[in-house]
Amino acid sequence: xxxxxxxxxxxxxxxxxxxxxxxxxxxxxxxxxxxxxxxxxxxxxxxxxxxxxxxxxxxxxxxxxxxxxxxxxxxxxxxxxxxxxxxxxxxxxxxxxxxxxxxxxxxxxxxxxxxxxxxxxxxxxxxxxxxxxxxxxxxxxxxxxxxxxxxxxxxxxxxxxxxxxxxxxxxxxxxxxxxxxxxxxxxxxxxxxxxxxxxxxxxxxxxxxxxxxxxxxxxxxxxxxxxxxxxxxxxxxxxxxxxxxxxxxxxxxxxxxxxxxxxxxxxxxxxxxxxxxxx
Numbered sequence: 001x002x003x004x005x006x007x008x009x010x011x012x013x014x015x016x017x018x019x020x021x022x023x024x025x026x027x028x029x030x031x032x033x034x035x036x037x038x039x040x041x042x043x044x045x046x047x048x049x050x051x052x053x054x055x056x057x058x059x060x061x062x063x064x065x066x067x068x069x070x071x072x073x074x075x076x077x078x079x080x081x082x083x084x085x086x087x088x089x090x091x092x093x094x095x096x097x098x099x100x101x102x103x104x105x106x107x108x109x110x111x112x113x114x115x116x117x118x119x120x121x122x123x124x125x126x127x128x129x130x131x132x133x134x135x136x137x138x139x140x141x142x143x144x145x146x147x148x149x150x151x152x153x154x155x156x157x158x159x160x161x162x163x164x165x166x167x168x169x170x171x172x173x174x175x176x177x178x179x180x181x182x183x184x185x186x187x188x189x190x191x192x193x194x195x196x197x198x199x200x201x202x203x204x205x206x207x208x209x210x211x212x213x214x215x216x217x218x219x220x221x222x223x224x225x226x227x228x229x230x231x232x233x234x235x236x237x238x239x240x241x242x243x244x245x246x247x248x249x250x251x252x253x254x255x256x257x258x259x260x261x262x263x264x265x266x267x268x269x270x271x272x273x274x275x276x277x278x279x
Contacts, residue, residue, distance in 0.1 A: 211268045
């Protein structure tokens with residue numbers, strides 16, 4: 001995050017990913033317990049500003065100090081889509097083909113020690129771990145979407161962030177669309193916790209519209225599509241930023257600084273690519 005930014009500057013998805021990585025490290029080395037990690041990670045994925053993100057890590061011991069944020073009025077960046085043309089389209093198609101081939105060559109990951117499905121828990125249930133990479137497999141992602149439908153009563157959400165082994169779901173509070181709530185999912189649902197206020201006119205996305213196989217094909221081939229070698233972080237966000245529902249797929253190598261993301265419609269049609277450009 002740039003030191004020239006204000007705490008009120010709108011956070012990017014890459015900023016949220018960076019802070020989630022710091023929280024994972026703090027959890028791994030004992031600075032946070034499981035509940036603190038869950039709560040802060042959910043807050044990070046829902047954070048709107050750099051100031052909100054900084055508050056989540058300012059009491060932690062970090063390998064590198066966070067940049068200072070200046071109190072000044074932020075300039076709102078204009079978001080532009082990069083259309084897929086020419087060589088970029090070829091790159092994405094190759095990556096998607098590689099990813100789909102990888103997915104179809106793998107047997108579905110088991111969701112329980114005896115090979116039988118594990119029933120999704122309710123909002124007050126303790127999380128049930130279903131495997132370290134379960135949510136980035138067709139069986140795992142479908143189980144998550146089915147769980148949202150069954151346990152939360154709808155497939156319409158404000159956004160869904162899916163990491164390999166856990167997910168965060170933001171959605172309006174029933175009968176109170178100006179308030180948001182978050183659920184944490186790791187085989188079962190934990191929550192809800194308050195995610196603050198939201199614009200009731202902000203669009204929702206329907207998770208039932210996701211073509212699971214095509215989206216996971218793009219995810220599995222993201223390293224090739226985005227020119228990111230050996231990504232250490234990969235995740236996707238299902239959202240609607242006012243231009244229609246989309247799935248944004250991210251790949252980052254925290255060791256080399258390589259990072260990129262692509263955007264696709266829920267049916268798997270790629271609509272934007274932001275690949276890593278060497279040097």
